[in-house]
Amino acid sequence: MTDYSGMMHKFICDVIDRCGPRPSCSDAEKKAGRMYADAIRNCCDEVRTESFECHPHAFVGFIPFLVPLYFLALVFYWRAPLASVVFMAVLAASFFFEFIRYRRFLDPLFPKRSGENVYGVIRPSGQAKRRIIFAGHLDSAYEFNIWLLFKSAGVALCVLSIALSMVFFAACAGKVIAGNRPEWFFDLCGRIALFGFPLFTLNLVFHTYKPVPGAGDNLSACAVTVGMAKTLAGARKGGGFFPRNTEVVLMGTSSEEAGLRGALAYCEAHMAEMKSLPTLFVSLESFHDENELKIVRGGMTPYVKHPKDVVDDFVKAGKDMGLNIPVVVIPFGAADCAEFQRRGIPSVGVIGIPTKKLPPYYHTRYDTPEVVSPAALQRAMELSLRFLELREGKG
Numbered sequence: 001m002t003d004y005s006g007m008m009h010k011f012i013c014d015v016i017d018r019c020g021p022r023p024s025c026s027d028a029e030k031k032a033g034r035m036y037a038d039a040i041r042n043c044c045d046e047v048r049t050e051s052f053e054c055h056p057h058a059f060v061g062f063i064p065f066l067v068p069l070y071f072l073a074l075v076f077y078w079r080a081p082l083a084s085v086v087f088m089a090v091l092a093a094s095f096f097f098e099f100i101r102y103r104r105f106l107d108p109l110f111p112k113r114s115g116e117n118v119y120g121v122i123r124p125s126g127q128a129k130r131r132i133i134f135a136g137h138l139d140s141a142y143e144f145n146i147w148l149l150f151k152s153a154g155v156a157l158c159v160l161s162i163a164l165s166m167v168f169f170a171a172c173a174g175k176v177i178a179g180n181r182p183e184w185f186f187d188l189c190g191r192i193a194l195f196g197f198p199l200f201t202l203n204l205v206f207h208t209y210k211p212v213p214g215a216g217d218n219l220s221a222c223a224v225t226v227g228m229a230k231t232l233a234g235a236r237k238g239g240g241f242f243p244r245n246t247e248v249v250l251m252g253t254s255s256e257e258a259g260l261r262g263a264l265a266y267c268e269a270h271m272a273e274m275k276s277l278p279t280l281f282v283s284l285e286s287f288h289d290e291n292e293l294k295i296v297r298g299g300m301t302p303y304v305k306h307p308k309d310v311v312d313d314f315v316k317a318g319k320d321m322g323l324n325i326p327v328v329v330i331p332f333g334a335a336d337c338a339e340f341q342r343r344g345i346p347s348v349g350v351i352g353i354p355t356k357k358l359p360p361y362y363h364t365r366y367d368t369p370e371v372v373s374p375a376a377l378q379r380a381m382e383l384s385l386r387f388l389e390l391r392e393g394k395g
């Protein structure tokens with residue numbers, strides 16, 4: 001297979017040079033989308049740009065507002081616990097629906113913006129019997145302060161602060177239900193919540209409005225799909241594998257970092273089309289290191305489980321390349337494949353980032369082209385193409 005690692009890495013550098021960091025729905029994200037379209041145009045039968053509207057600041061922007069809710073619940077805890085229950089219920093529901101379930105719970109409270117999903121279609125040489133979408137996202141995250149400062153301990157601090165608020169919520173509800181009996185117990189709970197308040201205030205500064213370069217997360221995946229486009233275009237002219245019955249869609253989504261809103265928009269606009277021609281969605285994500293490739297078989301927030309036969313085919317694609325690629329479940333956070341999967345479109349994810357320890361470049365200013373290995377891009381590209389060939393072989 002042609003080595004496109006240099007070209008793919010250069011694509012990442014060029015986009016960062018010309019667009020810079022790309023918050024969801026920003027002009028920079030749209031400019032990156034146009035560069036992506038230009039990079040795949042000659043290799044595809046058709047390239048489309050689709051606009052949609054969403055509220056990109058809701059997904060992480062609501063987090064600081066949890067702190068005043070917690071504070072108000074504390075103020076009322078001893079004198080009017082019912083009011084505390086109400087404040088903590090709002091806090092818990094916001095966190096659960098917006099952040100754990102990726103629902104548009106508080107979205108209408110945040111400003112509306114428009115994003116653009118960009119994709120190219122490569123039609124098969126024969127009749128299309130299925131469609132496979134390979135996608136990366138064009139946007140980059142806002143920097144996570146706490147993770148930048150405290151590294152892996154930052155994750156623990158965030159989890160601890162949320163656990164604290166849940167215990168406090170239970171105490172508020174328990175105090176009302178039990179009529180404040182035994183008093184010493186609910187007094188103790190209140191004191192714990194009070195002394196834990198400084199920890200909870202970390203949520204005020206959890207993230208910034210300073211976007212990161214996002215070379216690995218996730219221009220690396222966009223670059224991989226550019227490499228796939230070039231490889232398939234070469235194969236169509238002669239030599240190498242070109243699909244006979246599989247339509248290939250290569251996509252750069254918008255607003256993944258804003259809670260998968262670009263994937264959601266695509267699903268809402270194309271559901272009938274994806275049902276009429278069986279469609280499979282593959283999220284490609286953060287190809288930093290060729291030795292850290294992993295297949296994602298599901299996630300916990302939101303809870304999704306990807307089909308076993310699809311996961312197995314990716315593992316088999318790895319074996320065919322002489323690689324033993326581990327299969328993982330993502331405990332926290334999600335990629336676009338989660339949105340497709342829960343809407344009934346079979347999906348899977350492929351990542352190329354360490355998952356045991358928080359890498360220093362994850363959602364920080366250090367996510368620059370230097371921390372993206374060209375060999376990881378090439379390996380991810382070959383793996384994806386091998387997977388495509390295996391699915392094509394299914395008749």
Ligand SMILES: [Zn+2]
Pocket residue numbers: 137217218256285286
């Ligand atoms: Zn990402």
